[in-house]
Amino acid sequence: MRESDARHQRAEGEARLEVGPGGITRLYQKAPLRLLFPTPEPGEPLQAALVNTAGGLAGGDAVRAELVLSHGAQALVTTPAAEKLYASLGPVASLRTRMEVGEGAALEYLPQEAILFDGARLDRRTEAHVAPGGALLATESLVLGRIARGEAWRRGTAREAWRLHLDGRLAWADAIALDEAARDAPHALDGAEALGLMLLAHPEAARHRELARDLTGGQASLPRPGLLLLRFLGRAVEVRAGIMAAIPALRSAALGRPATLPRLWTC
């Protein structure tokens, strides 16, 4: 039997969180995904921690999260640690996130980085629908290897796709597909160990463009009215530090929330 024919039990986790102006209105979860709700600090909205109790994802695993904020609801969703993607025997690990932000609602979706072990195969798709007057501050980052222990991600594939709809219309589509050839191509990844993205969908996103440029050394743009994108590319520690600096600044400037990181990012 070839290695790729081996049958393994695969995880299929699911979490669905619905929030209204008064708090949680519906919660569904299926292992290995869990949602925990740490007590918010003063001035903070509802906080949810998306936890993968399996500790990581292997090829063939699938997790799906859905976050729905109705009219006027407020929430922050984060993760307690980096998501680990183990070497795959063949199939991809699938991560799906779908967000809905209603009128006047504000969601922060701030997961920590995903770490690709050598040989990992990832297919991550994120979809967000933001209604008029709604706000979304989101981040996503990917570390190409267990850098701290000197292991590069040489084998495997990673695909990260985004679809953002503003006011019911597709506003931004993006997908990055990486493999060894992409890693080595000139003017493509620039030798980076990690890459990251932050986006702010907000009716007044344009007002924060200069701040975003200051935070990133000019790696920010307003491709459409109401959408600000920041990109990070470089050493793993620099990408993480850049995102850790941008989160407090942008949540404070754009959402009027405390200029702090979610506590789970630092403990």
Next chain:
Amino acid sequence: MGMATTTTTMATATTITTTTDRMELQEGDFFRLLAWTSPAYPVGGFSYSHGIEMAVEEGRLPNAPALTAYITTVLMRGAGHVDGVMLCAAHDAAGDDAALDEVAEEAFAWRGTAEHALEATQQGGSFASVTATTWPDARFAAFAARHRGRLTHAVAFGAAAGFAGLARRPALLAYLHGFAANLVSAGVRLVPLGQTDGQRVTAALGPVIAAAADSAQATGREALATSAPLLDILSMRHETQYTRLFRS
């Protein structure tokens, strides 16, 4: 007239050239493609460098081989690949308004920086305007009017070719060649390179253009992805570059 396609195998491209892909073009169609991709066609391509200006400023493009490598990445892993896939989709959808509108909206959404969006939509709008005037077609004019300000160059080109009954492969090759030649021209001015060195770059890009076309034809919109985040980042940095000759 007949033009043989170049068959090139690259690690990231699937070679799908077959005898049915051999391009048989009517002379009128050939002239139309030459006109649409001529630097004299008033779309304003000369004002866009697609990040080359910033890459030169950062010392990334010291010579002709580096410029060739940069444009290769744009064609295979960046906007050239997105444009190729969307041009094919628009060509295929010409005649089905709902499908074509969806392609146009999606192609616009794929521009992830302000300058990449400007580059695509300003040229797209200009192309649509001059084409609708020069080769009147009520269906194309109506399509362009529905997407005013949001029409990318590649989608306008693909739709115009589709409505005109131009074969897809030659239209795709012509568009990608025009895109590449425009970047070579920007590189010649910025690196700077001699005119002959510039033409060497254009010649070296021939097989790359064919491979980019193969790759675009083999990729559906669902599977579309880029693989060169540095290109978006250079475009972002260009927005605040101190001295700028180009709009991208």
